[in-house]
Amino acid sequence: MGQITLQQVQKSFGDTEVIPPLDLTIEDGEFVVFVGPSGCGKSTLLRLIAGLEDVTAGTILIDGKDATNIPPAKRGLAMVFQSYALYPHMSVRKNIAFPMRMAKLDKAEQDRRIEQAAAALNLTDYLDRRPGQLSGGQRQRVAIGRAIVREPEAFLFDEPLSNLDAALRVGMRLEISELHNRLATTMIYVTHDQVEAMTMADKIVVLQSGIIEQVGSPLELYKTPRNRFVAGFIGSPKMNFVEGDEAVKHDAHAIGIRPEHIDVSPKGGTWSGTVGVAEHLGSDTFFHIHETGLAETLTVRAPGDVQFKHGDTIHLTPRADQIHRFDASGLRIS
């Protein structure tokens, strides 16, 4: 069981309030991602749950029990750190065994779990090496192995993939998702990368300045962002925002339209502009369009075979049913 409930949890460092009172429930077995720009308090929130930071006020419940003042060692949570935080003086085997050694598990059981974790994480051949002799991806797997073997109530991941290169990151993302499917244990995952959030989460918690902007499934956040911040943060490339006359036509202070919801044509669209930079990904092409009279730049996603050159005039047609409307305070108008 791994249900975690935060009730009016608040955190200040000195006079600076980094997390205003906040409520959140994480259900047992859920994969929850905390996402937000750097400095939004997502890591602090995770560290509060872990017990590595003390809450200033409020209550943290783990499986209904008050864990607010329980030290991290006794909370039954496992954490994977951004820097992996492996013990450099111990072999991979000893690293993975460490939490079980602390829990005074008998040796046979320790070995059984180590073999099992090593097999699952492709580490069997590396058990006798030191962390310093491993690649980044292998180190990350050791850190995950160390977290798995103690069979925790929940896993906490603090930006675990940000030190890996792009290709490895995609691979590890899949591995962690598969791990979650297999173990069905609660996982809380912190990242600033909205792609990781979208691809892995059951539930995304979008944070800004310590405030929860929205909680929902990836598609909920994509389709019905509660405000302009969430609308701009979720989705890649970012949503285009248009203010002024064009927005007034839609009875809004601002309208938002995602790059993939604008159709392009050489002539005859609703809007027109000049092509600036074109980013060819092969499958898609992102056009950055200037001189539309709507916003400084509009980004448009077109199929990879659509050809426009720098300086060409391009016509744009937003899909009417995909236009998001926001009021003056940035909130969604439904």
Add this chain to the structure above:
Amino acid sequence: MARAVTTQRKTLNTVIAWGIGLLIFFPILWTILTSFKTEGQAIADPPLFLFFDWTLENYAVVQERSDYMRFLWNSVIIAGGSTLLGIIIAVPAAWSMAFVPSKRTKDILLWMLSTKMLPAVGVLYPIYLLFISLGLLDTRIGLTIVLMLINLPIIVWMLYTYFKEIPGEILEAARMDGASLKEEILYVLTPMAIPGIASTVLLNIILAWNEAFWTLNLTAANAAPLTAFIASYSSPEGLFFAKLSAASTMAIAPILILGWFSQKQLVRGLTFGAVK
């Protein structure tokens, strides 16, 4: 452009490095050579380098006149004892400063270091009086305590620097893995800090071994270490250069040997953190 290191340049660097090394070592070499000369040859003009009548006479005389082993033993106890005591006090201090710093941690560190700026002679009188009233004059325990206190700021600073290099996340990982504070210190921190602790111990033994001001002023016969042993051969008339050299060689030999065998550890320790 990458810096081209030519063979010629390498040779030049090697020659210069050896030159500087020999220059620094020369006084010690001269002392050792002199200890094998007769008193007459020791003050010969022009000085004799290698071609003289090698003799062990000085060593025999020195050993006959004073009990080398007693001084050596005092040195070992005072240097070793003050280092051990210092480490026991400094490890927890450095730990708390490195991992649970307060607003005043930096100030405390600087204040500790500032005590090293005070000329020792400035506190000789009060300490001398204290030693008299506490009955510590010419005792090993008194010297051990004084040398420990003198070197404590350096020990704390060195350990603090090493501990700062240990990433806090690793300690947090241990905490998450269910380790108690004791287990965290025993199984994670200490093994990681061993190179730092070892080089601190070595450096401190050398400092305490060579310390002359307090050892000369606070001892007479019972607790006198090797520094006092050397000093007893230095006379204003200066006619005992060879014997003084023999005494010096005997006094520095143990620490020279220790330094030689631990030089790798020392260099590693002193550059720890600078080279990653």
